[in-house]
Amino acid sequence: MRNAWIICQKEMRSYFASPIAYLLLTMFALVFGIFFWNMLGLFALEGIEMQMSGQAFPMNVNEQVIRPILSNVGVLSLFFVPMITMRLFAEEKRTGTIELLATSPITDVEIIVGKWFAAMILYSCLLFFTAVNFAFLFNYGNPDWKPLAVGYLGLLLQAGALLAIGTFISTLTKNQIIAGAATFGVCLMLWVVGWVRGYETATWAQVLSYISVITHFQSFTKGVIELKDAIFYISVIFLGLFLTSRSMESLRWRS
Amino acid sequence: MITVKELTKRYAHTTAVDQISFEVAKGQIVGFLGPNGAGKTTTMRVLTCFLPPSSGTATVAGFDVLESPLEVKKRIGYLPESPPIYPEMGTVEYLRFVGKLKGLRGPELEKRVNYVCERCAIADVKNKLLGKLSKGYRQRVGLAQAIIHNPDVLILDEPTAGLDPKQINETRDLIKDLAGEHTIILSTHILPEVEQTCQQVVIINKGKLVATDSVRNLQARARGAESVVIEVGSRNGELNVPPIQQKLEQVSGVGRVSCKEQIDGRAIFEIESQKGRLVRGDLARAVVESGWDLNELRPAAMSLEEVFLQLTETSGPAETPKAAVAKESHS
Secondary structure, eight states, X not given: OHHXXXXXXXXXXXXXXXXXXXXXXXXXXHHHHHHHHHHHHHHHHHHHHHHHHXXXXXXXXXXXXXXHHHHHXXXXXXXXXXXXXXXXXXXXXXXXXXXXXXXXXXXXXXXXXXXXXXXXXXXHHHHHHHHHHHHHHHHHSOOOXXXXXXXXXXXXXXXXXXXXXXXXXXXXXXXXXXXXXXXXXXXHXXXXXXXXXXXXXXXXXXXXXXXXXXXXXXXXHTTOOOHHHHHHHHHHHHHHHHHHHHHHHHHHHHO | OEEXXXXXXXXXXXXXXXXXXXXXXXXXXXXEEOOTTSSHHHHHHHHTTSSOOSXXXXXXXXXXXXXXXXXXXXXXXXXXXXXXXXXXXXXXXXXXXXXXXXXXXXHHHHHHHHHHHHHTTOGGGTXXXXXXXXXXXXXXXXXHHHHTTOOSEEEEESTTTTOOHHHHHHHHHHHXXXXXXXXXXXXXXXXXXXXXXXXXXXXXXXXXXXXXXXXXXXXXXXXXXXXXXXXXXXXXXXXXXXXXXXXXXXXXXXXXXXXXEEETTEEEEEEEEOTTOOXXXXXXXXXXXXXXXXEEEEXXXXXXXXXHHHHHHSOSSOOHHHHHHHHHHHO
């Protein structure tokens, strides 16, 4: 796995040596900031309204601020994952550097894991900078930190699954834009297929709802680690990386 | 060092390499020669474990490319047609990365990086971004990454393509320099390159092996006998070919005379001398003394280029001349 780390370092280097990482960090922080601002604004408004009406419902920062933000970020990451993964293999295939990797004494698995892990680190960086917002929350309020931590764990797992799928799609083409667009399409599909659950209860609808990455995220936003949801994400990670390795091998047989 | 046996590589609709066999001894420079699309790159990709063979075997340093690819990869340095560089990396940073990939660590890595920078004359661009380097420098960085782990075998795919004449010479010298320590296969479609740098040649065309022999043998085959083209004319416009041919055949040292063309008052002959004889002067004298006009006399000495063209132009399965060449090399 030492070789995987070498690949990972190299990928990190190319994310941060180019504007990609900074662009993503900025955009993610901005959109997250707007989410945070909106939710906090709503929360404050509700508090004022309640005082005016004289009723005293219990108010909860975790339930009313953190949870909806986490749900939003779960969807937001669908938009960011393609931008992180699209270059992973497509670029190497286009410039021919894939030949260097494939003829070096390292295994395909090490290459794939290294690249995926670099994508994970970049995504973690995106999440890390959102902590600034919550720092304010902890400073002025008194939220429970555990559901927040569980939510972030859920975000990481969900992103891990999507990044694995994105990595796979990136091996299918030399064209980064195609890789990005296809990944984006798949991510969106994995979100919206869950919607059928709203009006249909047949088995096929349940299956569709089950493969929706967002459905599995709901438990994490509540601060609950559901084993079946965690296992779902981990299986998708393995499936994505497995498909990537198959795809890399088939490149050799086809190309 | 390298053994290729009946190697075949088929793609979906084409056979890129068809039943190729050859061997390369340790420390040799072998020129891999063929027109574009002959299957050179494919063969090299099989040797570097980038592509698996469809059938047949290839072994490098005793390791099979299919059975123990990691062992093969450890022993091979490969420069693909376009150097596999990351434009956003600096030269030294890139070489460190490749070195680590090939298993070098710590002080050993630093030592090798410095060594290949000196060796490939890229020390002056150590801190530049690869994307900003000129083609010549990129090519040399490509060579540097290929030799960084001091591999037994170097595989270079058209190492001089796209360079200017000065850079070509420098690159060739560098390759010749490297020969002592490494076994080198280099592909090219430029013949003088092979004549200048290689000891052995493997010629392939349309995926088939056409010839494998030492450069010296091929040259000897081409140059051992002098080959002359002469055009004979007559003043009164009438010319009889048989007497001229007879006369020419009588000149001492002449091996074979054939009339290639006859147009009104002129006839063109192709003459091959016996091995090691120079016959041009005698031929000229014979023609003039017999009262004919000597319109033209030029040497048609076959260069490697002509051997190559002769071997590759007539396509199809190995026929008489090719088979002869191929067989001789195995003996």
